[in-house]
Amino acid sequence: MRIDGRTLSHETSETIRRLAVRRVKDGAAPSAVIKSYGLCRTTIYKWLTAERRGGAAALTARKHPGRKPALAPRQKLQVRRWINGKDPRQYGFDFGLWTRQIVAALIAQKFGVRLGVTAVGRLLAELDITPQKPLRRAYERDPVAIKRWTTTVFPRVRARAQYVGAKIFFLDEAGVRSDQVLGRTWGLRGRTPAVPTSGRRQSVSAISAVNARGAFWYELYTERLTATRFVELLTHFMRGRKSPVFPRPRCGETNRSAAASSRTWRAFNRVRPWSARFFMRRASPILGTD
Numbered sequence: 001m002r003i004d005g006r007t008l009s010h011e012t013s014e015t016i017r018r019l020a021v022r023r024v025k026d027g028a029a030p031s032a033v034i035k036s037y038g039l040c041r042t043t044i045y046k047w048l049t050a051e052r053r054g055g056a057a058a059l060t061a062r063k064h065p066g067r068k069p070a071l072a073p074r075q076k077l078q079v080r081r082w083i084n085g086k087d088p089r090q091y092g093f094d095f096g097l098w099t100r101q102i103v104a105a106l107i108a109q110k111f112g113v114r115l116g117v118t119a120v121g122r123l124l125a126e127l128d129i130t131p132q133k134p135l136r137r138a139y140e141r142d143p144v145a146i147k148r149w150t151t152t153v154f155p156r157v158r159a160r161a162q163y164v165g166a167k168i169f170f171l172d173e174a175g176v177r178s179d180q181v182l183g184r185t186w187g188l189r190g191r192t193p194a195v196p197t198s199g200r201r202q203s204v205s206a207i208s209a210v211n212a213r214g215a216f217w218y219e220l221y222t223e224r225l226t227a228t229r230f231v232e233l234l235t236h237f238m239r240g241r242k243s244p245v246f247p248r249p250r251c252g253e254t255n256r257s258a259a260a261s262s263r264t265w266r267a268f269n270r271v272r273p274w275s276a277r278f279f280m281r282r283a284s285p286i287l288g289t290d
Contacts, residue, residue: 003038010061017047017059024048070113071123080127082106100124157246166244169217171209171237173225178202207233 005013016037023033024044034044050058071079088095088102091109095102100120108114115123124130161168178201205225208218217237223229238245 005039014061020044021047021051075111083129161246164244166246167211168246169209169211173205173207175203175205209237
């Protein structure tokens with residue numbers, strides 16, 4: 001049975017070479033030896049010549065260097081830096097997600113090297129870059145404000161809350177709408193099929209508050225969240241509470257402007273004048289809890 005030597009491992013090939021040369025030296029016919037291993041007849045003569053010129057070391061397995069890589073190691077690391085934590089739009093592309101085609105175009109643009117989609121896939125795997133569903137990040141997210149909040153602002157608020165015996169709650173709202181999502185279907189080319197659906201849309205919103213000790217409150221509502229409605233919801237939130245509360249809200253209309261924030265808290269102060277308060281104006285630097 002004929003065997004393709006390229007399918008054998010380097011260690012197996014080296015062992016066969018050494019055994020075959022030793023058997024020939026012991027008096028066996030080269031053709032009979034190589035036939036017993038199922039390899040090409042002329043191969044053993046190359047082994048004998050190599051052993052005669054270079055000794056036993058010439059039979060040692062050597063990894064084939066293969067084709068020269070299209071990108072140097074430093075260029076591969078540069079590709080990793082381009083992708084890691086970056087957005088294709090930062091390099092002039094009009095799509096916000098990385099694809100192998102975009103990576104290939106960027107490599108061609110920066111290095112003048114053209115790679116196929118398959119080669120780019122192998123390169124990304126080599127760089128430990130895998131396809132993933134990205135997390136959403138708000139454009140308003142401000143790393144500087146986040147650091148200031150966690151290292152300076154919040155410790156002061158926590159100390160003040162401990163001093164007055166107040167509880168800190170993180171408050172946010174979210175909405176759900178019943179738009180029907182259509183998947184893919186089949187139809188004639190150029191004739192998009194129509195699928196009957198309901199034209200009615202229903203929506204519901206929820207406002208919730210949670211603190212570090214696991215205390216939780218929520219309420220559902222269907223109308224638009226205005227400053228007046230927000231004060232009503234805050235009043236419901238404060239119902240039955242006997243200690244001061246520091247609510248830290250991040251809710252739609254109440255975060256749009258400093259004026260709206262000021263009006264909201266003046267109205268709330270008229271309803272619950274004894275309650276301690278804390279409010280971060282404008283959009284929150286970190287995404288909310290809902």
